[in-house]
Amino acid sequence: MVSTGAYILSAGSNARELLQIPLIPGDVVDVPQDQLPQDQLSEGVELLSTLDSGDTAWMLTSTILVLMMTIPGLALFYGGLVRPKNVLNAASNVFATVALVTLVWVLWGYSIAFSDVEMEKGRYNLHSFFGSLHNGGLTGISLFSSTGNYPASIFVTFHCMFACITTAIISGAFAERLRLTAAWAFAILWSTAVYCPLAHQVWGGDGAFLHSLGAIDFAGGIVVHVSSGASGLTVASMIGKRAGYPNVPKAPHSLVLTNIGASLLWVGWFGFNAGSSTAADFIAGQAMLVTQIASAAGVVGWTAVEMSCYGRPSSLGMVSGAIAGLVGVTPASGSIGAMAAICIGAVAGATCFTFCTYVKESIGTYDDSLDVFGIHGVGGALFLFFFFHCCPRIPI
Numbered sequence: 001m002v003s004t005g006a007y008i009l010s011a012g013s014n015a016r017e018l019l020q021i022p023l024i025p026g027d028v029v030d031v032p033q034d035q036l037p038q039d040q041l042s043e044g045v046e047l048l049s050t051l052d053s054g055d056t057a058w059m060l061t062s063t064i065l066v067l068m069m070t071i072p073g074l075a076l077f078y079g080g081l082v083r084p085k086n087v088l089n090a091a092s093n094v095f096a097t098v099a100l101v102t103l104v105w106v107l108w109g110y111s112i113a114f115s116d117v118e119m120e121k122g123r124y125n126l127h128s129f130f131g132s133l134h135n136g137g138l139t140g141i142s143l144f145s146s147t148g149n150y151p152a153s154i155f156v157t158f159h160c161m162f163a164c165i166t167t168a169i170i171s172g173a174f175a176e177r178l179r180l181t182a183a184w185a186f187a188i189l190w191s192t193a194v195y196c197p198l199a200h201q202v203w204g205g206d207g208a209f210l211h212s213l214g215a216i217d218f219a220g221g222i223v224v225h226v227s228s229g230a231s232g233l234t235v236a237s238m239i240g241k242r243a244g245y246p247n248v249p250k251a252p253h254s255l256v257l258t259n260i261g262a263s264l265l266w267v268g269w270f271g272f273n274a275g276s277s278t279a280a281d282f283i284a285g286q287a288m289l290v291t292q293i294a295s296a297a298g299v300v301g302w303t304a305v306e307m308s309c310y311g312r313p314s315s316l317g318m319v320s321g322a323i324a325g326l327v328g329v330t331p332a333s334g335s336i337g338a339m340a341a342i343c344i345g346a347v348a349g350a351t352c353f354t355f356c357t358y359v360k361e362s363i364g365t366y367d368d369s370l371d372v373f374g375i376h377g378v379g380g381a382l383f384l385f386f387f388f389h390c391c392p393r394i395p396i
Contacts, residue, residue: 052149058280059154065271066161070098070168073268077261077319078172080254081370086176087253093180097168097187104191105160111135112196113159119207128209131200148278158275159199166224167191172370173232176242176250186235194231199223219276219287221331221380229377233368241367255315262319266295269326273333287333290341291326294333297345298325305350309357317353320375324352327379348379 075094079087101109115131135141138156145152167187174183201210202217210222217223242250252258273291277284302321303313328348329341336344356374360366368374 051146051151052279054280055148055278056150056154058284059150059158059275059278062271062275063154063158063161065268066158066165066275067098067268069265069268069272070161070165071095073261073264074165074168075261076257077265078175078370080257080259080261081172081252081316082175083250084253089180090171090175093171093175093183094168096180096184097171098164100184100187101164101167101191102160104188105156105163106138108133108136109163109191109196110138110156110159112192113163113199114204115200116205116207119204121206121212123207124209124212125207128204128207128212129201130197131204150278155278162220162224162272163191163195163199166195166220166228169224169228169372169376170232170235173236173368173372174239175369177239177369190231194227195223198227217331218334219273219330221327221383225327225330225376225380229373229375229380232372233366233377236368236373237366242369245367246361246364252316259315259319262322266322266326269295273330277334283334286337290329290333290336290338293338293341294325294329294345294348295322296325297342298322298328298349301325301346301349302353303349305353320352320356320371321349324348324375324379327352327376328383330380331383344383348383351382352379 071094075091078090078094082090111133112131115127115134117132117134118125118127141152141156143153147155167190170186170190171178171183178186198210201208202215202223204211206212215222244250269291270288274284274288277287298321299318300321302317302324306317307313325345325348328344329336332340332344352371352375355378356371360368360371360374366373
């Protein structure tokens with residue numbers, strides 16, 4: 001096989017390096033070595049080495065881990081939290097969402113999120129908010145296209161998994177109330193109209209609206225958690241409460257299933273956060289460490305407040321605290337150290353417990369079935385503020 005190399009215009013790489021996300025495939029072109037434009041190297045074209053097998057292997061692994069978070073992780077987590085008659089509906093919602101959003105991503109979603117057509121630093125236009133359809137159907141993504149040091153096909157799949165799990169998370173807000181067909185239509189519309197444009201604005205590089213305002217979202221605090229939490233609250237408020245809520249008890253079907261699902265989410269979150277480094281490097285290691293620490297601190301934070309209020313801990317509280325800690329550390333996981341991770345995890349657990357119990361009960365106007373807003377919305381928004389205003393880049 002002919003060996004391949006890559007050349008890029010180095011001027012466009014700084015912003016994405018700052019965000020710790022890779023160059024989009026349109027910025028990197030793989031060609032046979034004997035066809036590289038040697039006469040252009042003096043004009044700012046930087047010659048890159050061939051693909052890095054370590055980075056490629058890590059991104060493949062991270063992609064699989066994020067898929068595991070959704071199916072079976074999120075499906076089991078939600079399936080255990082609903083009543084027996086709704087278990088299949090909850091699991092099927094998650095499963096079908098992965099299938100539908102994957103097709104949306106391939107046909108137009110990826111292009112909306114990562115196309116850089118007509119985008120430039122300091123200039124706002126329609127494509128600052130909504131990417132073009134230039135790469136619809138993955139046009140321009142070939143066998144030898146690369147992103148940084150690994151194949152562009154992995155980049156496309158990795159972010160497809162982000163789109164899938166973000167859309168699936170919202171289904172917990174309207175669990176036990178929406179028919180499958182309606183939920184599927186919502187998944188298609190929401191991933192197209194909300195997720196993809198928001199991903200473009202944050203991760204789209206120079207010319208993207210939120211990126212130009214200085215937003216640095218390492219692994220999806222805004223794009224994944226705040227968006228799913230806020231959207232879950234909106235949908236739950238629009239479709240109304242479950243029959244009998246809150247007077248009729250709606251106990252979880254199986255906390256064993258929920259514990260297994262939460263465990264898979266915890267493991268998969270290493271791919272979610274450390275994989276966002278897009279390389280097998282020091283930042284990936286740092287992100288993995290603080291992810292573990294924040295989740296553990298979240299368990300302790302939630303449980304401590306729960307025991308002070310109710311006198312005893314609960315299994316559901318512990319797994320909820322773990323998820324709250326993971327949500328809280330997501331936007332900052334590439335930039336903080338161990339002590340900051342403990343603070344983030346503990347405060348996320350305590351704060352999300354308060355919102356999922358006292359605040360939710362005192363407001364009483366919405367029925368967020370599985371506390372999507374209370375954990376993802378509150379945890380994501382709270383620690384974006386904490387990260388930007390209170391937390392310096394602390395070394396380990």
